[in-house]
Amino acid sequence: MEITDFYLIDEGRLKEILERYNPRKILVQLPEGLKHFYPSILTHIKNLLSRRNVIIDLDASPIFGSCLMDTSITSHYDIVLHFGHEEYPYWKAPKNIFFIKLISKNNISDDTLNRFIKFALDHHLIKLALYGTAQHPLESIGERLVDAGLEIVNDIKRGTIFGCWFSDLIETVKMADGVIVVSGGDFHPLGVGLYLNNSKPIISLDPYTDTFRHFNNLVYGVLKKRYYKILKASEAHAWMILAGVQGQFRPAIVEKLKQEIEERGDEYFIAHSAYVTRETLGNIDNNKIDAFIITSCPRLPIDDLSDFYKPVLTPGEAFMVFNNILQRYLYPW
Ligand code: SF4
Incomplete structure (x- = not known):
């Protein structure tokens, strides 16, 4: 199956970048659901290159968005072609990363x-x-x-x-x-x-x-669960702030959370991780932590960690607890 069966590639931009940088080493980044299309993307790129023997590798690390990528891999390449996302508005990606649009051929009838x-x-x-x-x-x-x-x-x-x-x-x-x-x-x-x-x-x-x-019923159901987590977390006195990296590193938010926790007279710990899973939390959890705040991706507490055995909050939810403002749900921070 070819990626072009499902998506239109922004060929003009791709050509322009390849001509302008005439690279020897290219890294390709694809969203998770599209990674299996890499052979057809590699052929597509090869056909546009003027130089021969160009190395074209796939970045197999998770690409959930343009907010997070492993720069210890990307820095080894002349250019990185990141397909399917626009640049994350909260982060300037390294200069060798180029975003290439993929336009879906699926349409609303x-x-x-x-x-x-x-x-x-x-x-x-x-x-x-x-x-x-x-x-x-x-x-x-x-x-x-x-x-x-x-x-x-x-x-x-x-x-x-x-x-x-x-x-x-x-x-x-x-x-x-x-x-x-x-x-x-x-x-x-x-x-x-x-x-x-x-x-x-x-x-x-x-x-x-x-x-x-x-969608309002689904949103309402999620809000009910989030308010339950928020109320449970309001009893916490020891917090683990879990900060991210790259575009998911949010130093201003981490600082603000620290200040709020200090003003409450509570205790906090800070940890960093590029990726956060249930195992990540399970491994760092101990009896000195009452609740977690994830400052990297605000969807992790909601979509992936909502049934963790201790409350896991987004920054917005943590600010709701610290400021005791529960009337309006605050998302994402
Ligand atoms: S929701 Fe998460 S994955 Fe999506 S752009 Fe925001 S931080 Fe990145």
């Missing part, structure tokens, strides 16, 4: 869009904020919605969102009756729901399943 339009009209969702992930262009969907009498309140050129960064949504949502998130799976619409405190209707348009889904 006319039938699904028509059903969504009827749903939107029936539920008075007329003014819509339209956002999505880097792989899914928003233009044609936006045009179709406008043609049907709906209004898009944001500039869709700035419509790309990440799991913890939502472009200008906090401003545009004030004008919107609801938010549409074009992406595969639950990850991004759930992030939007947490970020907005479930305050507006959130609809996902999923090009992989060709469906639309109302």
